[in-house]
Amino acid sequence: MTDGAERPGVRADEHAPTTPGWNCGSCGEEWPCATKRGRLLAEYGGDRAMLSVYLGSCLAAATEDLRTAPVMSLQDRFIGWIPRRR
Numbered sequence: 826m827t828d829g830a831e832r833p834g835v836r837a838d839e840h841a842p843t844t845p846g847w848n849c850g851s852c853g854e855e856w857p858c859a860t861k862r863g864r865l866l867a868e869y870g871g872d873r874a875m876l877s878v879y880l881g882s883c884l885a886a887a888t889e890d891l892r893t894a895p896v897m898s899l900q901d902r903f904i905g906w907i908p909r910r911r
């Protein structure tokens with residue numbers, strides 16, 4: 826189960842964002858990709874407040890990097906997908 830081609834410290838299935846483009850480093854979708862969203866939900870165990878704080882910091886960084894993108898669409902992309910509590 827070793828892959829000599831992998832860079833040290835970077836796992837191929839990490840689904841981490843690449844900057845400044847903010848695409849997924851694993852699957853190439855716009856970050857957070859579907860896989861990453863599922864992992865974030867699992868990781869934060871439904872704690873929407875903490876997840877919102879984390880994604881808000883990502884959004885702030887992405888807004889700096891993606892100056893030509895509409896802010897509202899970035900908000901939808903980073904935060905709008907979080908399931909709302911009923």
Ligand SMILES: [Zn+2]
Pocket residue numbers: 840849850851852853854858859860861
């Ligand atoms: Zn991905």
